[in-house]
Amino acid sequence: MSDQRNFVILLGPPGAGKGTQATRASLRTGLLHVSTGDLFREHLRNGTELGNLAKSYMDKGELVPDDVTIRMLLERIDRDDASAGCLLDGFPRTREQAEALDEALTSRSGAVAATVLIDVSDEVVNNRLGARISCSSCGTVFHKHFNPPDDANPCCDNVDLVQRDDDQPEAIALRLQVYSDQTAPLIAYYGTAGKLRRVNGDQSPGEVEDDVYASLRELIE
Numbered sequence: 645m646s647d648q649r650n651f652v653i654l655l656g657p658p659g660a661g662k663g664t665q666a667t668r669a670s671l672r673t674g675l676l677h678v679s680t681g682d683l684f685r686e687h688l689r690n691g692t693e694l695g696n697l698a699k700s701y702m703d704k705g706e707l708v709p710d711d712v713t714i715r716m717l718l719e720r721i722d723r724d725d726a727s728a729g730c731l732l733d734g735f736p737r738t739r740e741q742a743e744a745l746d747e748a749l750t751s752r753s754g755a756v757a758a759t760v761l762i763d764v765s766d767e768v769v770n771n772r773l774g775a776r777i778s779c780s781s782c783g784t785v786f787h788k789h790f791n792p793p794d795d796a797n798p799c800c801d802n803v804d805l806v807q808r809d810d811d812q813p814e815a816i817a818l819r820l821q822v823y824s825d826q827t828a829p830l831i832a833y834y835g836t837a838g839k840l841r842r843v844n845g846d847q848s849p850g851e852v853e854d855d856v857y858a859s860l861r862e863l864i865e
């Protein structure tokens with residue numbers, strides 16, 4: 645990669661597989677994986693004021709206000725471990741966030757190098773989120789049918805695999821509506837800028853991983 649800090653955005657509806665693919669792409673590209681959803685959940689586990697504020701929006705499936713989210717994201721990408729750039733998972737989600745990111749990167753020797761849209765239908769989203777479980781300690785994500793944990797050794801010692809509060813049917817429906825109203829317009833935003841790549845998310849995780857990597861290869865080699 646060049647000296648410029650490269651930021652890659654993984655875009656897609658809830659349950660598209662952004663987190664799953666960001667973890668894999670991070671291993672293959674060396675870029676740091678930054679998820680705003682994970683940052684909010686970390687704040688919540690630590691009992692911070694920001695975590696409690698975010699929870700009130702997340703449980704319902706609504707977006708956390710832009711000013712709070714942008715501040716948290718910029719604070720994260722300013723740390724040393726993000727000096728080469730990041731894979732952004734779940735950010736930006738509104739036009740205001742996208743514009744704030746563009747502006748912030750201009751003064752940080754960085755740029756959005758590419759936005760990868762992981763395309764899936766609402767039906768796939770419902771199947772995936774209805775049976776997602778994750779480790780309450782380290783956050784590793786599983787799926788009861790597509791990616792089940794090992795029964796004998798599920799994840800971290802003595803912790804439960806839990807369902808997220810926002811993976812209930814009502815919250816999933818609202819998250820899909822919020823995606824369509826507020827986040828899907830970013831497809832045109834990055835398309836117009838010539839930065840959009842589309843990947844079919846309705847394939848096996850390994851096939852999606854290969855397509856995501858192929859769409860980023862020119863940036864990495």
Ligand code: AP5
Nearest residue numbers: 658659660661662663664680681702708734772776787849
């Ligand atoms: P966030 O945590 O970002 O949730 P999300 O965008 O709704 O996405 P998910 O984490 O639900 O799904 P994913 O696409 O990562 O899929 P995953 O890989 O887990 O945000 C949560 C909340 O935080 C928001 O609602 C909002 O309140 C707040 N928030 C976050 N960012 C914000 C922002 N920028 N602005 C404002 N508010 C913000 O996969 C899903 C399941 O499918 C898993 O079980 C997985 O194992 C399985 N799976 C994955 N890929 C495949 C495959 N190819 N085949 C079969 N199964 C698969």
